[in-house]
Amino acid sequence: MQIKLLVDGGSMKPGPALSQKLGPVGIPINLVITKVNDATKDFNGLKVPVELNVDTATREFDVKVFSPPVSELLKKELGIEKGSGAQKKIKVANASIEQIISLAKTKSQNLLSKDFKSAVKTIVGTCVSLGILIENKPAVEIEKEIDEGKYDKEINAMASVTSPDKKKDLDEYFAKIKKEQDKILQQEQAAKEASDAAKAAETPATATVTKPAEKTAAKK
Numbered sequence: 001m002q003i004k005l006l007v008d009g010g011s012m013k014p015g016p017a018l019s020q021k022l023g024p025v026g027i028p029i030n031l032v033i034t035k036v037n038d039a040t041k042d043f044n045g046l047k048v049p050v051e052l053n054v055d056t057a058t059r060e061f062d063v064k065v066f067s068p069p070v071s072e073l074l075k076k077e078l079g080i081e082k083g084s085g086a087q088k089k090i091k092v093a094n095a096s097i098e099q100i101i102s103l104a105k106t107k108s109q110n111l112l113s114k115d116f117k118s119a120v121k122t123i124v125g126t127c128v129s130l131g132i133l134i135e136n137k138p139a140v141e142i143e144k145e146i147d148e149g150k151y152d153k154e155i156n157a158m159a160s161v162t163s164p165d166k167k168k169d170l171d172e173y174f175a176k177i178k179k180e181q182d183k184i185l186q187q188e189q190a191a192k193e194a195s196d197a198a199k200a201a202e203t204p205a206t207a208t209v210t211k212p213a214e215k216t217a218a219k220k
Contacts, residue, residue, distance in 0.1 A: 001025065003052040005036070009043030009068070012036045027059050039063045046072045067110050070126045073103050084131025090181055094133040094174035096167065097142070097151050100124060102160035117155050121146055136173045 003021055005012075012018075012033050022029050032052065040048045049066040067073075075081065078093040104111075104119040113119040124146065127139035134142040145151065153159075162170075 001054045001056050003054060005050045005052070006047055007036055007040060007050050009046045009048045010037050010041040011044070012040070025054055025056065025059070027054060027061055032061070035061075035063050039065050043068055046076055048072075067107055070103065070107055070123055071130060073106060074123070074126060074130060074132065077103060078132065083129065087129060087131040090131055090185075091133050091138075091174070091177055092131050094136060094170045094177070095127065096162040096170055097135055097154055098159050098162045100127070100134060100142075101154060101158060105158060105160060116158070117146065117152075120151075120155055133174065133177070136170065 003025070005018070005021070014029055014033060018029060018032075022032060036050055036052075040050065043065075046068040048068050051064040051066070052061050053064065054061040071083065074095075075083070077099055078095055080092050082092075084090040084092045100123045101120055104116065104123050107123070108116060108119045111119045111122050113122055121143060124134065124139050124143050127134055128143070132139060137145075142151075146155070
């Protein structure tokens with residue numbers, strides 16, 4: 001019997017969802033957690049797909065660990081917590097082509113790609129959805145440049161090391177982009193608040209009429 005889980009690398013914890021999956025099988029949850037955490041400790045801080053192969057007769061099991069999703073690897077590589085909720089407007093990081101190639105090497109065996117160049121493009125495609133720049137450009141532009149052969153030398157050599165000078169230039173460029181983005185977001189927020197205030201001012205206040213209390217005749 002196979003049980004598929006998505007766990008926090010090296011720090012899986014008990015919970016209702018886990019109990020629901022493991023309870024019917026009859027294997028100790030604490031033992032599963034210990035084995036899974038040991039098997040995924042190298043992926044600390046990442047979401048990791050795990051498969052338990054359980055012998056229902058003996059209740060023995062083994063743990064098979066798969067490579068984390070591309071999005072998780074990108075977030076760890078670039079030091080970001082999450083992707084952009086508005087990919088076309090807000091960018092969250094600036095990667096080098098070497099970093100993309102490095103991740104393609106890590107994931108190539110798990111990707112349904114016809115060749116390594118296609119694997120690199122798969123990583124770039126995830127950058128598009130997360131709002132990640134590559135080489136100071138939107139990831140969609142890098143996809144086109146890969147098709148045009150601009151990065152064939154790096155891809156064929158599987159170059160995966162970014163020089164310190166290049167990394168510095170990429171970081172400085174992104175710092176400028178982020179500053180501009182933050183300024184635009186602040187302006188949009190201020191405009192929204194002004195608009196909300198104007199609408200509130202235009203709405204006439206509903207007058208509350210208090211009906212005078214009836215006089216009670218004094219008893220003789």
